[in-house]
Amino acid sequence: MGEAVVKVENLTYSYPRRENVLVNVSFEVKKGEVLGIIGPNGAGKSTLCKALNGLVPHFYGGRIGGKVVVAGMDTMKHTVAELSTKVGLVFQDPEDQMSGLALTVYEEVAFGLMMLGFPREEIDARVRDAIKKVGLGGLEGRSPFELSGGQMQRLAIATVLAIKPEILVLDEPTAQLDPIGKFEVFSVIKKLAEEGSTIVVVEHEIEELATFADNILLLDEGRVRAYGSAREVLEKVDQLRKYGVDPPSVTELTYILNKEVGTDFEIPITIEEAYKIYAEALGVS
């Protein structure tokens, strides 16, 4: 992993009608890193996402303190238009990401590129590449509104990928989806992560997040309550519970066994790890 492409230093923010939604938030994301953001409802997770592409404060107003630098750009000194070519934000509800003007999947992905004034051949190459990356090949001619939830969210991700942002920010991208849709979208995120994309993702599906996040930041009442490697944050079961986050089941089970039964298992954060630890203990590995 390379240099920091996101640097947030003592970020404090108040909406015009709500004080201290973020308080002294600091973290960084290195090139190729996946940072997971977790925390209860109202913690400020979406606000933090919007601070990464400048919607906070440029669009929402309010008061901001501290510093946010993305892809070398101080968000206070650049417009949302400039920032949005570097930071691609995908919303929770894929319909919010649709232009409402495109008749086909192809046109929807091309739309943003056309607005940015790219030449036709460049648009075509980028659209095909983005559609392939999210596994929607073959559906180029389909209407965006005839897609399943998982397909539409993957289309939303493609519209952002086509811009080739340096940082991909996903705000609860699977929250609106059924289990199949969730699986499809997680598959795409994992593949992007493996290919070295820099990703910030807000996610409630902690078991999934544990399988691909490098670092995790736990936000609560606008404050960073925990920040570190996925393992460091997720193995602290009591701390997660205190802030209303369910730990991965295998983590919790092992934690309880160690505490109540007196076993001394390593704490797993994924099912794969749990399998290894328990198979070894049972002598069946």
Ligand SMILES: Nc1ncnc2c1ncn2[C@@H]1O[C@H](COP(=O)(O)OP(=O)(O)OP(=O)(O)O)[C@@H](O)[C@H]1O
């Ligand atoms: N435009 C706004 N004006 C005033 N207050 C807002 C605005 N948007 C959000 N808030 C408030 O800021 C706080 C943080 O909201 P935010 O949406 O960032 O939280 P969140 O962690 O994303 O929550 P959720 O898990 O429900 O998505 C909440 O108390 C919310 O009511």
Ligand SMILES: [Mg+2]
């Ligand atoms: Mg939110």
